[in-house]
Amino acid sequence: MLNLLWLQSGGCGGCSMSLLNAESPDLLSLFENAGINLLWHPSLSEASGHECIEMLEGILAGDIALDILCIEGAMMTGPMGTGKFHIMGGTGKPMIEWVQALAEKAIHTVAVGSCAAYGGITAAGSNDTDATGLQYDGEMRGGLLGKDFVSGSGQQVVNIAGCPTHPDWVTETLMSIALGEHQDDNLDKFGRPRMYADHLVHHGCSRNEFYEYKASAVDMGDRGCMMENMGCKGTQAHADCNTRPWNGQGSCTNGG
Template sequence: MTKAHDDFTLLWLQAGSCGGCTMATLERGASGWFEELRGFGIRLLWHPSVSEETGEEARAILARVERGEQKLGALCIEGSILHGPEGTGLFNKLSGTGRSMLDWARALAPRADYCVAVGSCAAFGGVPAGAPDPTDASGLQYSGVDIGGALGPDYRSVKGLPVVNVSGCAPHPGWIMETLLALSLGRFTQADMDDYGRPRIFADHLAHHGCSRNEFYEFKASAEDVSERGCLMEHLGCKATQAVGDCNQRAWNGGGSCTQAGSTCIACTSPGFEATRGFHRTPKIGGIPVGLPLDMPKAWFVALAALSKSATPKRVRENARSDRVARAPTPSAEKKLGTEKKKT
């Protein structure tokens, strides 16, 4: 098994966070996250939720990293950085240290070979940054779509990278672990990040790819209630055709995704997703959804949608408005297919 070089170390801090990113991480792998870290030679220095060290022991670890006495491979921060009140960051202090998480992020990030924002809160500000935002929340290097954040636009880690944004609310555990593994092996460069600093291992895909509802999407056979099996884009606010992520190509918790569970994609990997008004409603102008597939001109979409709807099989149309398979593929169609094969 390939292992990290020179005892790659990992320090994980939680800022303005619900803890969901940690919960996602702990699901990773059949043997668990800790076994995967050990197997790949990554040493966890400290994590506030899972490490045994507390009090003076934990503060000593942070102090050694800050002074440069302890080499730090990756600084992972989960949760938004709260700047309030009035830029002091005192809305969110690291317990027992008397210092804000804003202060700790700025002190430790320059010591790390790599700095990783785990989740959309740490990447872009996320839910705490939603209006109204009395805490003045931001991500580590972005505030929504604007670069800057807590560390500033010019921040670079010891190895020369900006913050690596493993966004998502929460991110898939595979995105987190695979990014850490690539960093630990020295096989991750800026070319492996998209324009928002997201690893291309998931950001080069759309959540739409692999969706179990794709047949309904192709025929624009749409659900109108969340319990129905049809495509969720036209009426129920699904943004899978606009959101980066391979969410429907790799299983979550053994085998699932948002759309498989009957919920819409809310584009949680994107900056500003928290500003959406009504997650289960598609905003429209003139009956046309405002949010269209990222790589399709509006005129094309309108023309193809009309053509697709006119060609929708009765089976697909009925199943789209049902909470179960109302009309199955007919055996007679299979028989006809078999006959055609014999003729050829």
């Protein structure tokens, strides 16, 4: 069995909410079939308080193996690098210190969502909390763990980028790790799994015929390609949203 620990930091929890919609298999069936033991998740686990803290301390002491560390949400390093904008409840210790220590123990480290990967929405604007990703700060390597960080497997952080992530992107990545098939070669230049990041949202878009004939939508709700006037980034955004629809049928472009 592979032990998986899931922690949340600066974010909305949307990636976890999306993950609960996983189908074929559902999340719990995936864990069972892949031989993954969920040590703890803030929304899915019964343990709390001292039970959770004891489990984390057991990992750091080497008493509990940590095979996969999943982080959701940005790392809030402020103010002035102390990380005290986010103290893990009941510990008096900043979340960034817990994550740094646990990442040193993990065989694989996974950033779930754009916030954990690059800072995301949490780091947008004036970034008052000094939020950053695990191994990237925006497009630049670095982040909390540093550009040269590797997990116990000798591999870099896996950035399952998305806001939120498609549940299949997470489950397929976890399955790849569980089967021993994951390698850094499976990731693109920003650390994203190529199985979805080698695609563009543009691929499979239901409005592609409008795109080909330069028939552009002008106002909200218009038929037509939304790139020219409506700001659609489908030709630049790396994801397979239109060839792997959300909930079997939805995508941003299908929704207009």
